[in-house]
Amino acid sequence: MDKIITVDKQSFMVEYPEKCPLCHHYGDIAVVNGHIRQSNQGVEVLFQCPFQSCKRYFIGYYGVPGQKQLLGLQPQRPELLEFSDTIKTISKDFLLIYEQAESALHAGLDQIAGPGFRKAFEFLIKDYAKHKAPPVASEIEKAFSGQVVSQYIGDPRIQVVAKRALWLGNDESHYLRKWVDHDISDLKTLISLTVHWIEIERLSEKYEKEMKE
Numbered sequence: 237m238d239k240i241i242t243v244d245k246q247s248f249m250v251e252y253p254e255k256c257p258l259c260h261h262y263g264d265i266a267v268v269n270g271h272i273r274q275s276n277q278g279v280e281v282l283f284q285c286p287f288q289s290c291k292r293y294f295i296g297y298y299g300v301p302g303q304k305q306l307l308g309l310q311p312q313r314p315e316l317l318e319f320s321d322t323i324k325t326i327s328k329d330f331l332l333i334y335e336q337a338e339s340a341l342h343a344g345l346d347q348i349a350g351p352g353f354r355k356a357f358e359f360l361i362k363d364y365a366k367h368k369a370p371p372v373a374s375e376i377e378k379a380f381s382g383q384v385v386s387q388y389i390g391d392p393r394i395q396v397v398a399k400r401a402l403w404l405g406n407d408e409s410h411y412l413r414k415w416v417d418h419d420i421s422d423l424k425t426l427i428s429l430t431v432h433w434i435e436i437e438r439l440s441e442k443y444e445k446e447m448k449e
């Protein structure tokens with residue numbers, strides 16, 4: 237959305253934020269203040285979120301006066317995926333590491349975020365395998381993730397997506413990329429697919445147990 241703003245008595249059209257970068261609600265963001273940096277280096281605008289429960293301030297960065305493009309908003313908070321109770325019970329570490337990787341990605345630190353997602357995924361897979369086979373927990377902990385997927389995850393649908401998530405995860409932490417056409421967003425999609433398959437498997441098992449034929 238473009239809008240005219242006035243900064244240091246100059247008015248110009250800019251790309252205007254439509255939602256708060258902290259609470260992620262869409263609304264009428266207010267301009268509180270702004271200034272043109274020395275020697276016209278850029279424009280900084282102080283915005284405020286209109287929602288009572290938030291009301292946070294954040295800064296919008298623009299190029300030289302007259303340049304429309306919104307270059308960035310700070311601070312920001314990542315919009316987190318809500319994971320189900322099933323996943324929370326299986327692996328708290330997965331949730332913690334995933335959230336940190338998401339924060340890194342949000343801050344533009346994609347070189348750090350990739351290995352972070354990979355690590356989160358390893359915790360998910362190993363904790364899930366341990367959950368399914370508690371007597372061999374210590375073997376699972378020591379095994380390579382690929383081995384855990386092929387040996388301890390029985391469901392072929394989970395295996396298919398989990399293997400691919402591991403391949404992409406390895407790409408994120410190795411010097412040479414093997415899957416050049418795939419990136420972090422594909423890795424995140426594969427992680428969320430694995431999460432869904434795990435939920436389906438857990439829920440199906442629960443009903444199978446509760447309602448015997």
Ligand SMILES: [Zn+2]
Nearest residue numbers: 256259285290
């Ligand atoms: Zn807000």
